[in-house]
Amino acid sequence: MSGTAQDRVADQIRRAIEAGEYPAGGSLPSGEKLAEQYGVHRNTAQKAVRQLAGEGYLTLTRRHAPKVRERPRHLTLVRDRSVYRDDLGYFFDRNAQDWRAVGTPTRGVVVPPEHVSDLLGVPRGQDVFVRDRKMGPPGADTALQVATSYLSMALVAEIPALGAEKTGPGGIYDRLEEHFECALEWHETISARQPTPEEQAALRVPALSPVLVVTREARIQRDEDIVVAEVNETRMSAAQFAVSYAVRRDASAVWPRGEGAA
Incomplete structure:
Protein backbone atom coordinates (compact mmCIF):
# COMPACT_ATOMS: atom_id res chain seq x y z
CA MET A 1 0.00 0.00 0.00
CA SER A 2 1.17 3.56 -0.70
CA GLY A 3 3.09 5.30 2.07
CA THR A 4 1.33 8.66 2.54
CA ALA A 5 -1.98 9.01 4.34
CA GLN A 6 -3.52 10.53 1.22
CA ASP A 7 -2.43 7.61 -0.95
CA ARG A 8 -3.54 5.10 1.67
CA VAL A 9 -7.04 6.59 1.79
CA ALA A 10 -7.17 6.81 -2.02
CA ASP A 11 -6.15 3.15 -2.26
CA GLN A 12 -8.91 2.09 0.14
CA ILE A 13 -11.63 4.16 -1.55
CA ARG A 14 -10.47 2.92 -4.97
CA ARG A 15 -10.76 -0.67 -3.83
CA ALA A 16 -14.19 0.01 -2.36
CA ILE A 17 -15.36 1.49 -5.68
CA GLU A 18 -14.00 -1.44 -7.67
CA ALA A 19 -15.64 -3.87 -5.22
CA GLY A 20 -19.00 -2.16 -5.73
CA GLU A 21 -19.28 -0.75 -2.22
CA TYR A 22 -19.75 2.67 -3.83
CA PRO A 23 -21.81 1.87 -6.96
CA ALA A 24 -21.49 3.81 -10.21
CA GLY A 25 -23.78 6.81 -10.26
CA GLY A 26 -23.90 6.98 -6.47
CA SER A 27 -22.25 9.49 -4.17
CA LEU A 28 -19.37 9.17 -1.73
CA PRO A 29 -19.89 10.09 1.93
CA SER A 30 -18.99 13.62 2.98
CA GLY A 31 -15.39 14.60 3.60
CA GLU A 32 -16.01 14.55 7.34
CA LYS A 33 -17.40 11.01 7.23
CA LEU A 34 -14.57 9.78 5.03
CA ALA A 35 -12.03 11.34 7.39
CA GLU A 36 -13.68 9.61 10.35
CA GLN A 37 -14.01 6.31 8.49
CA TYR A 38 -10.35 6.20 7.47
CA GLY A 39 -8.89 7.88 10.54
CA VAL A 40 -7.35 10.92 8.84
CA HIS A 41 -7.73 14.69 8.81
CA ARG A 42 -10.55 16.04 6.63
CA ASN A 43 -8.05 17.79 4.32
CA THR A 44 -6.30 14.47 3.71
CA ALA A 45 -9.61 12.81 2.82
CA GLN A 46 -10.45 15.64 0.43
CA LYS A 47 -7.04 15.36 -1.26
CA ALA A 48 -7.60 11.62 -1.71
CA VAL A 49 -10.98 12.34 -3.30
CA ARG A 50 -9.40 14.84 -5.72
CA GLN A 51 -6.72 12.28 -6.56
CA LEU A 52 -9.38 9.71 -7.48
CA ALA A 53 -11.24 12.30 -9.54
CA GLY A 54 -8.03 12.89 -11.48
CA GLU A 55 -7.77 9.14 -12.10
CA GLY A 56 -11.29 9.09 -13.54
CA TYR A 57 -13.05 7.32 -10.64
CA LEU A 58 -15.09 10.30 -9.46
CA THR A 59 -16.83 13.37 -10.85
CA LEU A 60 -16.56 16.52 -8.74
CA THR A 61 -19.25 19.18 -8.88
CA ARG A 62 -19.23 22.26 -6.68
CA ARG A 63 -21.61 22.02 -3.70
CA HIS A 64 -22.43 18.38 -4.45
CA ALA A 65 -21.02 15.12 -3.10
CA PRO A 66 -18.46 13.35 -5.33
CA LYS A 67 -20.18 11.01 -7.81
CA VAL A 68 -18.78 7.61 -8.73
CA ARG A 69 -18.19 7.43 -12.48
CA GLU A 70 -19.11 4.55 -14.73
CA ARG A 71 -16.00 2.56 -15.58
CA PRO A 72 -17.26 0.15 -18.29
CA ARG A 73 -14.21 -2.04 -18.84
Whole structure:
Protein backbone atom coordinates (compact mmCIF):
# COMPACT_ATOMS: atom_id res chain seq x y z
CA MET A 1 0.00 0.00 0.00
CA SER A 2 1.17 3.56 -0.70
CA GLY A 3 3.09 5.30 2.07
CA THR A 4 1.33 8.66 2.54
CA ALA A 5 -1.98 9.01 4.34
CA GLN A 6 -3.52 10.53 1.22
CA ASP A 7 -2.43 7.61 -0.95
CA ARG A 8 -3.54 5.10 1.67
CA VAL A 9 -7.04 6.59 1.79
CA ALA A 10 -7.17 6.81 -2.02
CA ASP A 11 -6.15 3.15 -2.26
CA GLN A 12 -8.91 2.09 0.14
CA ILE A 13 -11.63 4.16 -1.55
CA ARG A 14 -10.47 2.92 -4.97
CA ARG A 15 -10.76 -0.67 -3.83
CA ALA A 16 -14.19 0.01 -2.36
CA ILE A 17 -15.36 1.49 -5.68
CA GLU A 18 -14.00 -1.44 -7.67
CA ALA A 19 -15.64 -3.87 -5.22
CA GLY A 20 -19.00 -2.16 -5.73
CA GLU A 21 -19.28 -0.75 -2.22
CA TYR A 22 -19.75 2.67 -3.83
CA PRO A 23 -21.81 1.87 -6.96
CA ALA A 24 -21.49 3.81 -10.21
CA GLY A 25 -23.78 6.81 -10.26
CA GLY A 26 -23.90 6.98 -6.47
CA SER A 27 -22.25 9.49 -4.17
CA LEU A 28 -19.37 9.17 -1.73
CA PRO A 29 -19.89 10.09 1.93
CA SER A 30 -18.99 13.62 2.98
CA GLY A 31 -15.39 14.60 3.60
CA GLU A 32 -16.01 14.55 7.34
CA LYS A 33 -17.40 11.01 7.23
CA LEU A 34 -14.57 9.78 5.03
CA ALA A 35 -12.03 11.34 7.39
CA GLU A 36 -13.68 9.61 10.35
CA GLN A 37 -14.01 6.31 8.49
CA TYR A 38 -10.35 6.20 7.47
CA GLY A 39 -8.89 7.88 10.54
CA VAL A 40 -7.35 10.92 8.84
CA HIS A 41 -7.73 14.69 8.81
CA ARG A 42 -10.55 16.04 6.63
CA ASN A 43 -8.05 17.79 4.32
CA THR A 44 -6.30 14.47 3.71
CA ALA A 45 -9.61 12.81 2.82
CA GLN A 46 -10.45 15.64 0.43
CA LYS A 47 -7.04 15.36 -1.26
CA ALA A 48 -7.60 11.62 -1.71
CA VAL A 49 -10.98 12.34 -3.30
CA ARG A 50 -9.40 14.84 -5.72
CA GLN A 51 -6.72 12.28 -6.56
CA LEU A 52 -9.38 9.71 -7.48
CA ALA A 53 -11.24 12.30 -9.54
CA GLY A 54 -8.03 12.89 -11.48
CA GLU A 55 -7.77 9.14 -12.10
CA GLY A 56 -11.29 9.09 -13.54
CA TYR A 57 -13.05 7.32 -10.64
CA LEU A 58 -15.09 10.30 -9.46
CA THR A 59 -16.83 13.37 -10.85
CA LEU A 60 -16.56 16.52 -8.74
CA THR A 61 -19.25 19.18 -8.88
CA ARG A 62 -19.23 22.26 -6.68
CA ARG A 63 -21.61 22.02 -3.70
CA HIS A 64 -22.43 18.38 -4.45
CA ALA A 65 -21.02 15.12 -3.10
CA PRO A 66 -18.46 13.35 -5.33
CA LYS A 67 -20.18 11.01 -7.81
CA VAL A 68 -18.78 7.61 -8.73
CA ARG A 69 -18.19 7.43 -12.48
CA GLU A 70 -19.11 4.55 -14.73
CA ARG A 71 -16.00 2.56 -15.58
CA PRO A 72 -17.26 0.15 -18.29
CA ARG A 73 -14.21 -2.04 -18.84
CA HIS A 74 -16.42 -4.28 -21.01
CA LEU A 75 -16.01 -1.61 -23.69
CA THR A 76 -12.44 -2.77 -24.29
CA LEU A 77 -11.29 -1.58 -27.68
CA VAL A 78 -10.02 -4.65 -29.54
CA ARG A 79 -7.57 -3.80 -32.27
CA ASP A 80 -6.48 -7.00 -33.95
CA ARG A 81 -4.34 -5.46 -36.69
CA SER A 82 -7.05 -6.04 -39.30
CA VAL A 83 -9.29 -3.79 -41.35
CA TYR A 84 -12.86 -4.85 -42.11
CA ARG A 85 -15.59 -3.73 -44.49
CA ASP A 86 -19.36 -3.66 -44.42
CA ASP A 87 -22.05 -1.92 -46.47
CA LEU A 88 -20.88 1.50 -45.23
CA GLY A 89 -17.18 1.02 -46.01
CA TYR A 90 -14.00 0.23 -44.08
CA PHE A 91 -13.95 0.00 -40.28
CA PHE A 92 -11.25 -0.90 -37.77
CA ASP A 93 -12.97 -1.82 -34.49
CA ARG A 94 -15.27 -4.84 -34.45
CA ASN A 95 -16.99 -3.77 -31.22
CA ALA A 96 -17.65 -0.30 -32.67
CA GLN A 97 -19.02 -1.43 -36.03
CA ASP A 98 -22.52 -0.10 -35.31
CA TRP A 99 -21.34 3.20 -33.79
CA ARG A 100 -22.56 6.38 -35.41
CA ALA A 101 -21.86 10.10 -35.14
CA VAL A 102 -22.94 11.78 -31.92
CA GLY A 103 -24.00 15.23 -33.02
CA THR A 104 -23.15 16.76 -36.38
CA PRO A 105 -19.69 16.09 -37.87
CA THR A 106 -17.70 19.22 -38.69
CA ARG A 107 -15.06 20.15 -41.25
CA GLY A 108 -12.77 23.07 -41.79
CA VAL A 109 -9.21 24.33 -42.08
CA VAL A 110 -6.70 24.29 -39.21
CA VAL A 111 -2.99 24.28 -38.47
CA PRO A 112 -2.40 20.70 -37.30
CA PRO A 113 -0.06 19.41 -34.59
CA GLU A 114 3.52 19.30 -35.82
CA HIS A 115 3.72 15.49 -35.86
CA VAL A 116 0.65 15.40 -38.13
CA SER A 117 2.26 17.91 -40.50
CA ASP A 118 5.38 15.75 -40.60
CA LEU A 119 3.37 12.59 -41.38
CA LEU A 120 1.41 14.34 -44.15
CA GLY A 121 4.59 15.84 -45.57
CA VAL A 122 3.36 19.45 -45.35
CA PRO A 123 5.37 22.31 -43.83
CA ARG A 124 4.80 22.90 -40.13
CA GLY A 125 2.45 25.82 -39.54
CA GLN A 126 0.66 25.31 -42.86
CA ASP A 127 -3.11 24.87 -42.99
CA VAL A 128 -4.64 21.47 -43.68
CA PHE A 129 -8.23 20.32 -44.10
CA VAL A 130 -9.88 18.49 -41.18
CA ARG A 131 -12.99 16.38 -40.72
CA ASP A 132 -14.09 15.95 -37.08
CA ARG A 133 -16.65 13.53 -35.71
CA LYS A 134 -17.69 12.27 -32.31
CA MET A 135 -18.69 8.60 -32.21
CA GLY A 136 -20.73 6.44 -29.88
CA PRO A 137 -23.19 3.51 -29.75
CA PRO A 138 -26.68 3.96 -31.25
CA GLY A 139 -28.74 6.34 -29.12
CA ALA A 140 -25.74 7.65 -27.15
CA ASP A 141 -25.74 11.33 -26.22
CA THR A 142 -22.10 11.30 -25.08
CA ALA A 143 -19.24 10.42 -27.41
CA LEU A 144 -16.91 7.56 -26.53
CA GLN A 145 -14.44 8.42 -29.27
CA VAL A 146 -13.42 11.65 -30.98
CA ALA A 147 -11.90 11.21 -34.43
CA THR A 148 -10.16 13.81 -36.59
CA SER A 149 -9.05 13.24 -40.19
CA TYR A 150 -6.28 15.49 -41.54
CA LEU A 151 -5.79 15.94 -45.30
CA SER A 152 -3.46 18.24 -47.23
CA MET A 153 -5.09 21.18 -48.96
CA ALA A 154 -3.44 20.12 -52.23
CA LEU A 155 -5.04 16.67 -52.07
CA VAL A 156 -8.48 18.13 -51.29
CA ALA A 157 -8.12 20.44 -54.29
CA GLU A 158 -7.20 17.42 -56.42
CA ILE A 159 -10.08 15.28 -55.08
CA PRO A 160 -12.88 17.72 -54.12
CA ALA A 161 -15.06 14.94 -52.65
CA LEU A 162 -12.60 14.69 -49.74
CA GLY A 163 -13.73 18.12 -48.54
CA ALA A 164 -17.41 17.80 -49.37
CA GLU A 165 -20.11 17.64 -46.71
CA LYS A 166 -21.12 14.23 -48.04
CA THR A 167 -18.21 12.22 -49.38
CA GLY A 168 -20.32 9.49 -50.98
CA PRO A 169 -20.53 5.72 -50.37
CA GLY A 170 -17.49 4.38 -48.55
CA GLY A 171 -16.30 7.82 -47.46
CA ILE A 172 -12.89 9.34 -48.08
CA TYR A 173 -11.08 5.99 -48.23
CA ASP A 174 -13.15 4.83 -51.21
CA ARG A 175 -12.58 8.19 -52.92
CA LEU A 176 -8.81 7.84 -52.44
CA GLU A 177 -8.71 4.30 -53.81
CA GLU A 178 -10.87 5.27 -56.79
CA HIS A 179 -8.66 8.25 -57.59
CA PHE A 180 -5.32 6.45 -57.29
CA GLU A 181 -6.68 3.13 -58.59
CA CYS A 182 -4.91 1.09 -55.92
CA ALA A 183 -5.46 -0.19 -52.38
CA LEU A 184 -4.79 1.80 -49.24
CA GLU A 185 -2.55 0.49 -46.49
CA TRP A 186 -2.72 1.64 -42.88
CA HIS A 187 -0.19 2.06 -40.08
CA GLU A 188 -1.19 2.83 -36.47
CA THR A 189 0.65 4.22 -33.47
CA ILE A 190 -0.99 4.19 -30.03
CA SER A 191 0.01 6.65 -27.31
CA ALA A 192 -1.48 8.32 -24.23
CA ARG A 193 -1.62 11.90 -22.98
CA GLN A 194 -3.73 14.30 -20.94
CA PRO A 195 -6.94 15.44 -22.68
CA THR A 196 -7.36 18.86 -24.20
CA PRO A 197 -10.23 21.02 -22.89
CA GLU A 198 -12.21 20.14 -26.04
CA GLU A 199 -11.67 16.41 -25.44
CA GLN A 200 -12.65 16.78 -21.78
CA ALA A 201 -15.96 18.31 -22.85
CA ALA A 202 -16.66 15.85 -25.67
CA LEU A 203 -15.74 12.68 -23.75
CA ARG A 204 -16.71 14.02 -20.32
CA VAL A 205 -13.39 13.06 -18.76
CA PRO A 206 -11.51 14.85 -15.95
CA ALA A 207 -8.51 16.99 -16.81
CA LEU A 208 -6.07 14.50 -15.22
CA SER A 209 -7.63 11.35 -16.70
CA PRO A 210 -5.51 10.27 -19.70
CA VAL A 211 -6.83 9.60 -23.17
CA LEU A 212 -5.58 6.95 -25.57
CA VAL A 213 -4.63 8.37 -28.96
CA VAL A 214 -4.64 6.11 -32.01
CA THR A 215 -2.77 7.82 -34.85
CA ARG A 216 -3.52 6.07 -38.13
CA GLU A 217 -1.76 6.84 -41.40
CA ALA A 218 -3.59 5.95 -44.63
CA ARG A 219 -0.84 5.21 -47.14
CA ILE A 220 -1.23 4.81 -50.89
CA GLN A 221 1.05 4.50 -53.90
CA ARG A 222 1.45 7.60 -56.05
CA ASP A 223 3.63 7.09 -59.12
CA GLU A 224 6.74 5.43 -57.71
CA ASP A 225 6.28 6.61 -54.11
CA ILE A 226 4.17 5.59 -51.10
CA VAL A 227 2.55 8.72 -49.67
CA VAL A 228 0.46 9.41 -46.57
CA ALA A 229 -2.87 10.60 -47.95
CA GLU A 230 -4.62 11.04 -44.59
CA VAL A 231 -3.78 11.06 -40.90
CA ASN A 232 -6.58 10.10 -38.51
CA GLU A 233 -6.31 10.66 -34.76
CA THR A 234 -8.92 8.89 -32.63
CA ARG A 235 -9.05 9.71 -28.91
CA MET A 236 -10.83 7.80 -26.14
CA SER A 237 -10.81 7.65 -22.36
CA ALA A 238 -8.02 5.44 -21.03
CA ALA A 239 -10.22 4.78 -17.99
CA GLN A 240 -12.82 3.13 -20.22
CA PHE A 241 -10.78 1.49 -22.95
CA ALA A 242 -7.80 -0.79 -23.29
CA VAL A 243 -5.98 -2.02 -26.36
CA SER A 244 -5.95 -5.74 -27.09
CA TYR A 245 -4.47 -7.60 -30.03
CA ALA A 246 -3.23 -11.05 -31.00
CA VAL A 247 0.50 -11.73 -30.76
CA ARG A 248 1.53 -13.59 -33.93
CA ARG A 249 4.63 -15.70 -34.35
CA ASP A 250 7.32 -14.43 -36.68
CA ALA A 251 8.95 -17.01 -38.95
CA SER A 252 11.92 -17.02 -36.55
CA ALA A 253 9.61 -18.24 -33.75
CA VAL A 254 7.87 -21.04 -35.65
CA TRP A 255 6.82 -24.20 -33.80
CA PRO A 256 7.91 -26.96 -33.82
CA ARG A 257 11.48 -25.78 -33.76
CA GLY A 258 13.83 -27.29 -36.28
CA GLU A 259 16.89 -29.28 -35.48
CA GLY A 260 19.65 -27.24 -33.95
CA ALA A 261 17.29 -24.43 -32.82
CA ALA A 262 18.04 -22.88 -29.45
